[in-house]
Amino acid sequence: MSRKIAALAASLSAAGLAAALTLSPINPSNAAPYVAPADPAVAAQDAMVSALARDLRISPTEARARLARESKAADAESFLRGSLGASFGGAWLDRNATTLTVGITDPARAGLVRAAGAVPRTVARSLTQLDVLKNRLDSKASRAPKTVPGWYVDVTTNQLVVLTRAGKANQAKAFVQASGVDSTAARFVTSTETPRPLIDVIGGNAYYIGSGSRCSVGFAVTGGFVTAGHCGRTGATTTQPSGTFAGSSFPGNDYAWVRVAAGNTSRALVNRYPGTVPVAGSTEAAVGSSVCRSGSTTGWRCGTIQQKNASVTYPEGTITGLTRTNACAEPGDSGGSWLTGDQAQGVTSGGSGNCSSGGVIYFQPVNEILSVYGLTLTVSGGTPPTTxxxxxxxxxxxxxxxxxxxxxxxxxxxxxxxxxxxxxxxxxxxxxxxxxxxxxxxxxx
CATH class of the missing domain: 2.10.10.20 (Carbohydrate-binding module superfamily 5/12)
Structure with missing residues (x-):
């Protein structure tokens, strides 16, 4: 829970808190003319606003207002996740990021949700219960038929969604039943996705592995950087920057970190093509939030977060715990950075489609990588030494x-x-x- 939410929860009435955290859109006619400040961080934010306006097809003023609402929504979700405990059923923003809806299994907690500026919705299953169901499928991932490209928790429908090839739903249902999941909790969705790792072509902020394969730097951390696990195994060497994979997990997960050699300096920046964007932290954005990713194949692209905790079956095996988005990517963007505002979200894993026809792309959440390896994200305002x-x-x-x-x-x-x-x-x-x-x-x- 952020200090802002904690202070509001302690000092404001329910009505006052709702007013403070309202997600209502800003009226452009009342907004003062925007003048770009000299602060480089704000200038970089303006560049993100431009990319959001382009890819979400909204005006720059609407993009700025959306980012402001999403920041408040992230704080509200964090507060409610902790306060609701076992009755928390997930949270999501609507298409325009105007309304934050929060699922609850206990209708008596609706007042708390409203006090935080969100809309309560009574659901049958808590997020914890949904995750338990998904974990059952994850535990049987090796038995998933090839006609099932993935599965994920959909908080907006309070169900477990299982993707299936056209005409192969019976195989998907058999897999779900064999995993011990109640079929009434699952929804089967026909999908043409053909997920694959994005590797072997130059990515954003390229680095080279072994004899010449290439991937993208994700985010700088103390001593090196994080990236996708399918880019290299533990012990593999890198150049530009020079280093060694200190940890790697793929399949199952798709994350890794590279310890760089002396002389390389990690910075709290992401390539925006052109220019850079600062990284100030890693507050997780809500479902429905806008998100941008960096990669040299397709540049700086944006979309929205559709679902979290998704499982995807690549030819190499099933990856769990990914975030599903509609931001496009192509081979060569693998391992690259995902941000909402100046907050790190994850590193590119893989997906399907392209930036001409659209597609579905997944990223590995960055906070899990930091936690697993005990790493500290390099952020603007103070960078520890890298080696x-x-x-x-x-x-x-x-x-x-x-x-x-x-x-x-x-x-x-x-x-x-x-x-x-x-x-x-x-x-x-x-x-x-x-x-x-x-x-x-x-x-x-």
């Missing part, structure tokens, strides 16, 4: 409680060389990141 020095520092004089290998949360305090320090960003300490050496991570007290 430790080759020569270990000498032991400092005086009292020292700081230790390499320890995970420190923001706000934690340590001593080093007799000086007290407070942690500014959560991270796992490494040799070379001693508090006096990394002011982006530690502040002397």
């Amino acid at each position: 430790p020095p080759t020569t270990p520092p000498t032991t400092p004089p005086g009292g020292t409680s700081w230790q390499a290998g320890t995970a420190y949360a923001a706000g934690a305090t340590v001593t080093y060389g007799g000086q007290r320090y407070q942690c500014l960003q959560g991270h796992t300490a490494q040799t070379g990141w001693e508090p006096p050496n990394v002011p982006a991570l530690w502040q002397a007290r």
Whole structure:
């Protein structure tokens, strides 16, 4: 729950909170003329607005208003997810990102939803129950017929959606029943998707793997960058930038991270073709939110988030936990960045279609990658060093409680060389990141 929502929940009445978080559209006739500021971050935001206006076919003013509403919706969803607990049935925005609807299994909680500026809808299953059903299919993924290209939780209908080839619904239903899922909880949708990993062609911010295959950098993290797992196995080497795959998971998941060699500098930026967009964090956007992705094959493209926690069957196996979108991509965009505003969302996995006829593209959520590998996203306003020095520092004089290998949360305090320090960003300490050496991570007290 963000500080903004927490403060509002504590200090405002239900009516006041609803007014504060209203998602009603801005009236362009009342808006002041827009003048581009000199701030580079705001200028980059304007570039995103232009791309959204182009791909969603709306005006720049409407794009800015949409982004503002989506930011409020993300805060409201985070607050309600935590407050509703087991009765939370998912949240989604309508087509114009005007109304945030929240599913609830307990009608008595409707007042809380309204107080947060959202519309309650009573549903039969909580999001947790839907995820349990999906996990049953995930556990039997190796037995899924080739005529089932994927499945996902659809919070808008409170069902598990199973994709199937035309005329092959009986095979899909048999797979669902064999997995122990109640068929009344599933909806079978005919699909022409032919998902595949997007690899072997130059992607956005290209890097090279092994003897010459190429993928795209996703987001800079402490010590390297994250990308798609199908781009390389653990231990594979990279060039431009030089590094090594420190972790990789594919299939099952589609994520990896590359530890870069000394001399490479990670930055909180994403290529916008042309120009760059800053990365300020990784707050997850709601279903229905707009999202943009970067890749050198098709440039900077935008769309909307359709579903989360989708499973997709590639020729190599089934990938779970992906986010499904209608933003187009093509081979060569693999591993690249997805953002909503300045918030990192994920890295390109794969999908079907192209940017001429449209298609369905999936990305691996970035927060899962950060959590699995214990990584810290490089964000604007302070970047930790990407690699430790080759020569270990000498032991400092005086009292020292700081230790390499320890995970420190923001706000934690340590001593080093007799000086007290407070942690500014959560991270796992490494040799070379001693508090006096990394002011982006530690502040002397």
